[in-house]
Amino acid sequence: MKSPAIEVHDLTVAYRAKPVLWDIDFSIPEGEMVGIVGPNGAGKSTLMKAILGLVPISSGWVQIRGEPISKDRSSTLGYVPQRESVDWDFPVTVLDVVLMGTYGRLGWFRRPRKAEREWAQDCLEGLGISDLASRQISELSGGQQQRVFLARALAQDSEIYLMDEPFAGVDAATEEAIVALLKKLRARGRTVMVIHHDLQTVENYFDRVLLINLRLVAAGPTREVFTRENLLFTYGGRLTVLDEAAEAVRLAHGNAGNLKRHPDAGS
Amino acid sequence: MPGLDYNTLVVLVGTVALGIAAGVTGSLALLRRRSLLADALAHATLPGVCLAYLWTGERSLPVLLCGALLSGLLGVVIVSWLPRVTRIRTDAAIGLVLGVFFGIGIALSGHIQRTVTDASQAGLDSLLLGRTAGMLFNDTVAIGVASLAVIGVVFFLRKEFLISCFDPGFGEVEGWPVLALDLLQLFLLAVTVVLALPAVGVVLTAAMLVIPAVSARLWVDRFGILMILAAIIGGATGGLGTLLSARFESLPAGPVIVLVSSSLFIISLLCAPRRGVIARALRSRSRTLNRETRRLLALLLEAKSRGKNTVPHSHLLGRERSVRRRSLDSAIARGWVQLDGDGISLTEGGHQRALRGRRALQLWHAYLEDAASIDRDLVDLDEEQIEKILPAEKVLELERLLSSRTEGGDG
Ligand SMILES: Nc1ncnc2c1ncn2[C@@H]1O[C@H](COP(=O)(O)OP(=O)(O)O)[C@@H](O)[C@H]1O
Ligand SMILES: [Mg+2]
Numbered sequence: 001m002k003s004p005a006i007e008v009h010d011l012t013v014a015y016r017a018k019p020v021l022w023d024i025d026f027s028i029p030e031g032e033m034v035g036i037v038g039p040n041g042a043g044k045s046t047l048m049k050a051i052l053g054l055v056p057i058s059s060g061w062v063q064i065r066g067e068p069i070s071k072d073r074s075s076t077l078g079y080v081p082q083r084e085s086v087d088w089d090f091p092v093t094v095l096d097v098v099l100m101g102t103y104g105r106l107g108w109f110r111r112p113r114k115a116e117r118e119w120a121q122d123c124l125e126g127l128g129i130s131d132l133a134s135r136q137i138s139e140l141s142g143g144q145q146q147r148v149f150l151a152r153a154l155a156q157d158s159e160i161y162l163m164d165e166p167f168a169g170v171d172a173a174t175e176e177a178i179v180a181l182l183k184k185l186r187a188r189g190r191t192v193m194v195i196h197h198d199l200q201t202v203e204n205y206f207d208r209v210l211l212i213n214l215r216l217v218a219a220g221p222t223r224e225v226f227t228r229e230n231l232l233f234t235y236g237g238r239l240t241v242l243d244e245a246a247e248a249v250r251l252a253h254g255n256a257g258n259l260k261r262h263p264d265a266g267s
Numbered sequence: 268m269p270g271l272d273y274n275t276l277v278v279l280v281g282t283v284a285l286g287i288a289a290g291v292t293g294s295l296a297l298l299r300r301r302s303l304l305a306d307a308l309a310h311a312t313l314p315g316v317c318l319a320y321l322w323t324g325e326r327s328l329p330v331l332l333c334g335a336l337l338s339g340l341l342g343v344v345i346v347s348w349l350p351r352v353t354r355i356r357t358d359a360a361i362g363l364v365l366g367v368f369f370g371i372g373i374a375l376s377g378h379i380q381r382t383v384t385d386a387s388q389a390g391l392d393s394l395l396l397g398r399t400a401g402m403l404f405n406d407t408v409a410i411g412v413a414s415l416a417v418i419g420v421v422f423f424l425r426k427e428f429l430i431s432c433f434d435p436g437f438g439e440v441e442g443w444p445v446l447a448l449d450l451l452q453l454f455l456l457a458v459t460v461v462l463a464l465p466a467v468g469v470v471l472t473a474a475m476l477v478i479p480a481v482s483a484r485l486w487v488d489r490f491g492i493l494m495i496l497a498a499i500i501g502g503a504t505g506g507l508g509t510l511l512s513a514r515f516e517s518l519p520a521g522p523v524i525v526l527v528s529s530s531l532f533i534i535s536l537l538c539a540p541r542r543g544v545i546a547r548a549l550r551s552r553s554r555t556l557n558r559e560t561r562r563l564l565a566l567l568l569e570a571k572s573r574g575k576n577t578v579p580h581s582h583l584l585g586r587e588r589s590v591r592r593r594s595l596d597s598a599i600a601r602g603w604v605q606l607d608g609d610g611i612s613l614t615e616g617g618h619q620r621a622l623r624g625r626r627a628l629q630l631w632h633a634y635l636e637d638a639a640s641i642d643r644d645l646v647d648l649d650e651e652q653i654e655k656i657l658p659a660e661k662v663l664e665l666e667r668l669l670s671s672r673t674e675g676g677d678g
Contacts (some may be wrong), residue, residue: 091493103443112426138488
């Protein structure tokens with residue numbers, strides 16, 4: 001049997017003494033588009049970092065395609081960090097940033113050459129911003145910054161992509177470009193995991209969702225798991241969010257949905 | 268060159284190499300937001316110098332500098348360790364280490380001055396403020412060679428340093444040992460600080476690292492070019508400062524080097540294109556002018572649509588929310604408005620321009636309406652920018668939307 005793209009077992013992560021993820025268990029089959037949903041501070045970014053091996057794990061384990069995370073993971077894992085995680089006044093151009101996606105393949109001391117530059121340019125093309133290649137990154141709008149990050153991840157040419165809030169604060173045109181990119185990646189059989197904050201679009205974008213709030217509230221195919229009850233549980237009954245959630249679910253299902261928690265738990 | 272004896276020449280080569288190394292590691296420190304740490308590091312070297320002297324009892328520069336490196340590194344370790352185990356934040360930790368280490372160093376050097384009376388202790392003073400003239404031939408050669416080694420390491424690892432500075436998380440996913448690279452970068456910074464001690468002294472070493480990098484950053488926007496320019500500035504000001512201090516015996520090299528580079532910094536601050544103070548002021552002035560001109564055209568167009576082709580001066584100028592004299596002048600100069608006796612009216616060109624501006628603004632508002640969230644950079648645009656951003660098919664779509672809306676409103 002083929003091993004899942006990502007498997008997380010009994011995962012607990014703590015910053016100092018305080019756990020921010022507790023006893024998380026799920027697996028993601030290859031080629032799926034997965035949304036991670038949960039309130040602010042729920043531990044979504046931390047979960048992504050734990051899968052990428054960027055934060056120490058307190059207990060449990062993570063496997064990527066049936067193997068523990070290795071040092072050389074650039075061909076397997078592609079990463080789109082939260083946009084605010086870097087200094088956008090850094091003295092580099094758009095092409096420089098996208099080229100960073102090729103560094104892993106290049107290895108020590110080797111510099112990007114013509115082949116890498118052309119490849120990076122293709123990746124920019126894939127996000128419709130090839131004309132920005134020589135632009136200074138401090139001159140980009142928020143949506144353009146996000147596209148640059150996605151182009152860099154494309155340049156990594158990985159099997160599995162993890163994206164931290166790629167849709168946060170982007171304009172409509174950028175959202176369209178990102179959705180088109182996600183569809184292209186799915187068509188190529190890549191696995192994509194996206195932290196998402198807009199409950200209205202979850203049904204449209206993702207095959208599978210993980211609802212997270214410290215614990216895993218639910219995981220599974222979107223139609224089964226993205227229900228009013230599960231969202232209520234995830235968001236701890238916060239009303240404004242809840243109304244939005246209820247509306248989203250009503251639009252999607254036309255009914256209350258079935259309550260089904262941890263469909264993966266038995267497997 | 269008269270007066271440039273062999274010894275001065277050697278010192279000159281040494282300080283130029285040192286200045287280049289300081290420009291390079293100073294740029295990395297600037298990008299990692301470690302400029303202040305460099306200052307703490309420099310001050311933290313003083314107790315090491317004194318202890319090394321007390322321990323060995325001789326003024327041998329390599330020995331003193333080894334002591335400096337060790338206590339400087341200890342200071343850095345404490346700065347990074349304190350915030351992790353206590354509630355003290357990094358800025359306070361830096362201040363603390365700087366003050367405590369420097370205080371201990373001063374006390375120790377006072378003690379040495381009182382107890383040791385031979386001539387060799389004079390060397391300790393020079394480490395406080397720097398004195399290139401007192402440097403021995405061999406010391407200078409060693410400093411030059413070590414500086415070249417620092418430059419070489421950064422040169423070969425520039426791609427690796429770039430990714431570990433810009434986005435360490437991403438770098439780690441790509442398999443780079445970002446923590447080790449960061450420690451190496453910190454070590455190179457410490458080595459450069461220590462190498463700079465004999466020339467510029469404890470108090471001014473950080474200036475030698477920070478000023479060339481900050482000046483260069485004002486002019487350029489590329490990682491590699493930033494380091495090259497900072498290296499050039501560092502090398503040139505290091506060399507020039509040394510020459511001046513060799514020529515005028517009373518001037519210590521450290522302060523002269525820093526004065527030279529500070530002058531260059533002030534020129535950069537004023538004159539740099541884009542980031543300089545003057546360029547910024549000009550840009551902001553032209554933005555205001557642009558915005559006011561647009562408003563003037565809109566006001567006149569609106570008056571015209573109410574049948575008032577000419578608007579009296581007094582309605583536009585000198586009141587609140589209205590147009591300044593220089594915007595009016597600029598609109599006249601561009602041929603968009605004309606003076607009609609006491610009033611102002613649109614020319615034919617100005618009328619076209621005002622219509623174009625209104626159209627662009629309508630399209631833009633319609634476009635932003637269905638945007639999920641609005642980028643702050645995209646709010647204050649003029650018609651030319653809007654026309655450049657909106658794709659042609661989007662314009663057609665928006666125009667259909669707008670015309671259907673006005674029909675709906677009429678019917
Ligand atoms: N480096 C860190 N050190 C200490 N606490 C952290 C750190 N990063 C995140 N946290 C805490 O962990 C919790 C989860 O954070 P995060 O994973 O970023 O949540 P989310 O992405 O779901 O908003 C938050 O309470 C946050 O304050
Ligand atoms: Mg987050």
